[in-house]
Amino acid sequence: MVWSAPGFREITVGSTAGGHDMVGTVGVVDRMPDFIGLTGDARSRLAKTRLLVAGIGSVGGRIAVHAARCRVGEIGLVDPKPFSANFDTQVIRDPSDIGQPKALRVGVWAKTISPSSIVRVFDGPVQALSWLDLDEYDIVVASTDNLLAEVYLGETCMALGGPLVYASAHGPTLCSQVRAFMNRNGDSPCPSCGYSRAEREQLSNGTRFNCDPAAGDEADLDGPPTVSVSPLCSLAADMAMLEVLRMTLGLGLPPCDCVRELNGYTGASVTTPLSRRAVCTVDHTVLDRVHLDRPLGECTLRDCAEAAGVTGDEGIARTSFAVDDNLFAPVLTCAACGASHEHNGFEDRRRGSVPLVCRKCRHHGLAPHPFLSFDRLIPARAGGLLPHLDVPLRALGAEGRGVVVRHGRKAVLLRSKLDCTRDTPS
Amino acid sequence: MTTATPRPPGLGSLDRITLTRSNEDRLAAAAVSMQGVDPWPARKMSEARHLLALGQLAGPERMQVRELNLEQDLRATVWFDVPVAMTPDSTGALRVEQGAVVGIIYPRVILSIPLPGYALTSLVEPAAGAFYPNVGSSQGQRMCLGAQLPVGIPVVELAIGAWSLLAMQTVMMDAADSAGVMHMAASDYWLANRDRMPLTREPFLRPDPRHGEPRCC
Numbered sequence: 001m002v003w004s005a006p007g008f009r010e011i012t013v014g015s016t017a018g019g020h021d022m023v024g025t026v027g028v029v030d031r032m033p034d035f036i037g038l039t040g041d042a043r044s045r046l047a048k049t050r051l052l053v054a055g056i057g058s059v060g061g062r063i064a065v066h067a068a069r070c071r072v073g074e075i076g077l078v079d080p081k082p083f084s085a086n087f088d089t090q091v092i093r094d095p096s097d098i099g100q101p102k103a104l105r106v107g108v109w110a111k112t113i114s115p116s117s118i119v120r121v122f123d124g125p126v127q128a129l130s131w132l133d134l135d136e137y138d139i140v141v142a143s144t145d146n147l148l149a150e151v152y153l154g155e156t157c158m159a160l161g162g163p164l165v166y167a168s169a170h171g172p173t174l175c176s177q178v179r180a181f182m183n184r185n186g187d188s189p190c191p192s193c194g195y196s197r198a199e200r201e202q203l204s205n206g207t208r209f210n211c212d213p214a215a216g217d218e219a220d221l222d223g224p225p226t227v228s229v230s231p232l233c234s235l236a237a238d239m240a241m242l243e244v245l246r247m248t249l250g251l252g253l254p255p256c257d258c259v260r261e262l263n264g265y266t267g268a269s270v271t272t273p274l275s276r277r278a279v280c281t282v283d284h285t286v287l288d289r290v291h292l293d294r295p296l297g298e299c300t301l302r303d304c305a306e307a308a309g310v311t312g313d314e315g316i317a318r319t320s321f322a323v324d325d326n327l328f329a330p331v332l333t334c335a336a337c338g339a340s341h342e343h344n345g346f347e348d349r350r351r352g353s354v355p356l357v358c359r360k361c362r363h364h365g366l367a368p369h370p371f372l373s374f375d376r377l378i379p380a381r382a383g384g385l386l387p388h389l390d391v392p393l394r395a396l397g398a399e400g401r402g403v404v405v406r407h408g409r410k411a412v413l414l415r416s417k418l419d420c421t422r423d424t425p426s
Numbered sequence: 427m428t429t430a431t432p433r434p435p436g437l438g439s440l441d442r443i444t445l446t447r448s449n450e451d452r453l454a455a456a457a458v459s460m461q462g463v464d465p466w467p468a469r470k471m472s473e474a475r476h477l478l479a480l481g482q483l484a485g486p487e488r489m490q491v492r493e494l495n496l497e498q499d500l501r502a503t504v505w506f507d508v509p510v511a512m513t514p515d516s517t518g519a520l521r522v523e524q525g526a527v528v529g530i531i532y533p534r535v536i537l538s539i540p541l542p543g544y545a546l547t548s549l550v551e552p553a554a555g556a557f558y559p560n561v562g563s564s565q566g567q568r569m570c571l572g573a574q575l576p577v578g579i580p581v582v583e584l585a586i587g588a589w590s591l592l593a594m595q596t597v598m599m600d601a602a603d604s605a606g607v608m609h610m611a612a613s614d615y616w617l618a619n620r621d622r623m624p625l626t627r628e629p630f631l632r633p634d635p636r637h638g639e640p641r642c643c
Contacts (some may be wrong), residue, residue: 155535203577369565
């Protein structure tokens, strides 16, 4: 089963959303080279690759199109904004694109180029996706316009141990850049490791570096829009997709944590290793992976703890469990009278109220209280839960897509082989 | 020659406040089950210490740290002596109760990224019916302290911000503002009754009897 996040839409063959309904109407010519040093078949490897592109702007839009031309098996596209009338750098194919969601329009285009690819689009900020949504992809490529998204992706990809490639262009210096973060272990760098003091202040202030202000959106910018030229954006996209090809096909030297820059003034390219900053505030924990043979929803908290190597009631009681994208709510509260009702169950954090009736005032709709609910459950803290250690997660209200178990320095991500298509760790 | 009484510590010098024995014990007890990887545990300890020191500085008649948990996030409930505006009764008269318990969740991620203004504080008591433009009326009375909470905002700023919000010394009522409002009916009411704000003009730190002015740096 391949999960789609709430809000992810799959582009289907024949979609008319983009006005380019030419899927399947033309033949396909294969131009994939026999790469030097490649073992195996490039096409089949790319067909098994799942690539998420975050930020479908002047750089990310081109990466998405590159991915389609390489016939990457699954392509996820994420961007919250519509196209503006930026014909200088954006991948606008038709004036009717203006005002339409970028992810959707480019998704339709990608599906047109590669009908065999599964193309999903999400017209929202990447931070709205959960770690489970990101875990459905092998590689994340991003070219976003704000540091918040960058830090979020950096931290989430680090936890999941998946590569992150960031592409960007700097117009005034004619410089295109890709940063590759391999996230192999806790000593790996993250984007935040390289921030200067000024960038940390910009992050704290929520500064956006928007080269594509949508109509009426300029007032939200913190400075003049960033500027660039089409070939520079294209170059950044090209470099990013080449990095993806190297990673996917195992071409050349093994991929490493580095920044590659190409300068348009001199034509010089420079590769510089990236390293972790010792005092980085981002959590650099890479989760160990364990894949279970049965659905996680059928497992109990005790099963999860034991699969992660934690045994004994005392140890389990002090273990933290993050289940799906849920909150654990010992109680649900009534918005009308404030009465608390024992619940001891998981609730999707994205859901509003639960369709239950308050026993005190008969108000319809109870909800987890933000302070009285937990994104990580520690059974010892939720005293009423200890008897439920042997209850299946599904009976506690969780679907069981993924569980993160933490105990001391141990941090393990549990997924079911039946739910997760990501490669099982050796 | 005259000698001045040394100025007592203020908000800018919480580090100088020596915790009472009971507060030291509470901090030590909370640290026993503390989890997390560096630098988070040290930061939690520092923030928790400052919160307890703030409680000492303000005095138990103004503020009491009731719960303190450092296992994952820093979680604290704080009782404040502060007037609390409650939903008007059937005659339209505003009710004001005295005393509130505010829940503060301080997650590790605030060290890395800014969070929405409503993300970290909620009104636990009164459990329902608070009547503020910046306090949500559903899903647990979230308290909005601004459009965005900056990276690394200290816990004591959250605590004082929550007190100021309840006292209506800090208020944002313009629904068109980027910060927005969380309770439209309350926003409309307070826009029409601005003369009733703030609910108290007392400063958070009551005047030091030795100096006759607020203890504040």
